[in-house]
Amino acid sequence: MFKMWRKWRKEHPAGPLDYARKWPLQLTMLATFVFLYAPIVILIAFSFNDSRRNIVWRGFTLKYYEKAMANDGLIEAFVNSLTIAFVSTIVSTILGAMVAILLWRFRFPGKPAYEGTMALPIVIPEICMGVAMLAFFARIGWPTDLIWPLNLGNIIIAHISFSFPFAAVVIRARLAGFNRELEEAARDLGANEWEVYRDILIPYLRPGLVAGGLLAFTLSLDDFVITFFTSGPETVTFPVKVYSMVRFSVTPEVNAASTVLIVITLVLTAVALWMQNRSSSKND
Amino acid sequence: MEHWRRYPRVFWTVLSAPTFWLAVFFIIPLTLIWVYSFGEKRGIVDIEITGTLANYIRAFEPVYLQIFTKSLWIAIVSTFICLAVGLPVALTIVYAPKRWKPVLLMLVILPFWTNLLIRTYALIAVLRTRGYVNFGLEWLHDQALWLFQLVGMGPIGIQLLGERFEPLEMLYNNGAVIIGLVYVHLPFMVLPLYAALERLDRSYLEASLDLGAGQLRTFFLIIVPLAMPGIVSGLIITFIPVLGSFLTPDLLGGPDSTMIANIIERQFKSANDWPFGAALSFLLMYLTFGALALRAYLTRGKGGGLEA
Numbered sequence: 002m003f004k005m006w007r008k009w010r011k012e013h014p015a016g017p018l019d020y021a022r023k024w025p026l027q028l029t030m031l032a033t034f035v036f037l038y039a040p041i042v043i044l045i046a047f048s049f050n051d052s053r054r055n056i057v058w059r060g061f062t063l064k065y066y067e068k069a070m071a072n073d074g075l076i077e078a079f080v081n082s083l084t085i086a087f088v089s090t091i092v093s094t095i096l097g098a099m100v101a102i103l104l105w106r107f108r109f110p111g112k113p114a115y116e117g118t119m120a121l122p123i124v125i126p127e128i129c130m131g132v133a134m135l136a137f138f139a140r141i142g143w144p145t146d147l148i149w150p151l152n153l154g155n156i157i158i159a160h161i162s163f164s165f166p167f168a169a170v171v172i173r174a175r176l177a178g179f180n181r182e183l184e185e186a187a188r189d190l191g192a193n194e195w196e197v198y199r200d201i202l203i204p205y206l207r208p209g210l211v212a213g214g215l216l217a218f219t220l221s222l223d224d225f226v227i228t229f230f231t232s233g234p235e236t237v238t239f240p241v242k243v244y245s246m247v248r249f250s251v252t253p254e255v256n257a258a259s260t261v262l263i264v265i266t267l268v269l270t271a272v273a274l275w276m277q278n279r280s281s282s283k284n285d
Numbered sequence: 286m287e288h289w290r291r292y293p294r295v296f297w298t299v300l301s302a303p304t305f306w307l308a309v310f311f312i313i314p315l316t317l318i319w320v321y322s323f324g325e326k327r328g329i330v331d332i333e334i335t336g337t338l339a340n341y342i343r344a345f346e347p348v349y350l351q352i353f354t355k356s357l358w359i360a361i362v363s364t365f366i367c368l369a370v371g372l373p374v375a376l377t378i379v380y381a382p383k384r385w386k387p388v389l390l391m392l393v394i395l396p397f398w399t400n401l402l403i404r405t406y407a408l409i410a411v412l413r414t415r416g417y418v419n420f421g422l423e424w425l426h427d428q429a430l431w432l433f434q435l436v437g438m439g440p441i442g443i444q445l446l447g448e449r450f451e452p453l454e455m456l457y458n459n460g461a462v463i464i465g466l467v468y469v470h471l472p473f474m475v476l477p478l479y480a481a482l483e484r485l486d487r488s489y490l491e492a493s494l495d496l497g498a499g500q501l502r503t504f505f506l507i508i509v510p511l512a513m514p515g516i517v518s519g520l521i522i523t524f525i526p527v528l529g530s531f532l533t534p535d536l537l538g539g540p541d542s543t544m545i546a547n548i549i550e551r552q553f554k555s556a557n558d559w560p561f562g563a564a565l566s567f568l569l570m571y572l573t574f575g576a577l578a579l580r581a582y583l584t585r586g587k588g589g590g591l592e593a
Binding site: 020021025027033036037038044047097099105107109119121122128129130133136137158159161165169222230240244248255262263270274 | 286287288289292294295296298299300302303306307310311312313314315317318321330370373374376377378379380381382385389391392393395396398399400401402403404405406407408409410411413417468471487490491494500525526528529531532536545546549550553559562563566567569570573577
């Protein structure tokens, strides 16, 4: 193997611009990846470690997953997070698609200002949005004693507010490749405005909608800062719960719960990428 | 693109819901905070809007001014470390074999998709006194002592290295905050740099090398100036979220690594001084807008490298 590689290198000498084959750059790259991945890999590996001290490897176990599953507070927070993310994703995708269509299709007075305002939730610091939401819900006297799914309402509203402009960006990127002739053809053949949307535009948009929706889902699932300011003692989300656990100590249960969340996010990201690839290869 | 009057019904339909949402659940909350920042605290929950500027003036008291300068300093240092790491990484990806490029880019972005809290937590487990870095160092220390013993210089080894390993205090200080911020924000830097370097015309580099400049000279005199719009863009795109960070200084920092976001949180939670917290939030927002305006000004007409 090594011999073959040496031979290949001899036959293909690195050109002066082959920066990817210069060892100082390769070393930097390797160090960067170790820096980025080692903590996460260690976290995942040690969630299976049979030792509370969590430093030395003492054999494989699933007991911390069982413990995490038996932790009612953690499970409740997990269910809350998924519920919030689910509702927020649906609303964000619809609102995002509307913004995308609006900005893609129409000229109207004040459009640059409108676009700028729409980008505000993307650029302003999370902490500012968090405290604004806290003040807003306190001011309008948002009831805090609602029954289960409804008491998550304020968190869901906050999540939609910061997610849908992101979804709009992703969906608009997909729209940019739309062939307007299809729409004209449909109109010529007698389709009305609604039918054009239902039969032409929305089917074309589907991969963009999925990608935008998955982005909204991950954003919602990941958010800590804004949720931290809108959640109450009864409405704890997964990141808020982990935050309160981390403040006390580093425990294998947190590792196990984190691993589950990482796997969920990775699977969703993979699905999103796969959808995007499939849609772009179909179009080429 | 059509004028909205041609299809007014479609226009109003797609305009209404998002605009309503943004106005009610984003603009109004922000406006509320803005109004509060000119108010005075009366009692536990009452805020009277008196149009006072006292909250803004208070933000310039030495205690808070120091936190602002410290936050700026931490953010600038972290951003430039991101640049120093990100530039070689982006360069390597740009010149990597074609089929490796998307994989390498993906590897840079992937951590970005994992939860910020989990990544910060993972870093705590690595850096703490009984964490993996110290554990590794202790092992090295013991091996070194053993080596000294082996060559019969045990006492010298103990004198040099100490009999017991003293774990390094890597958490709860400014260094930990900077490491954490770099760890979290590196992808923000690599992406615009990658976009800028990818567009770079390679014949300039070839010309420079042909004419006798070394690799380092070519890098600093050709690559860096040509990629400047992307570098500026990357610096500012990284700087903005770093400056507003809450979680990293909160979990990794010590008592003296408080950043702006942490004092804002304190005003809204434990200190319960909303008007002052609101004023601080708006000062942070003005800094953000300032940075964005600077980016627009510095990269005007050149393409900031965000489009990719």
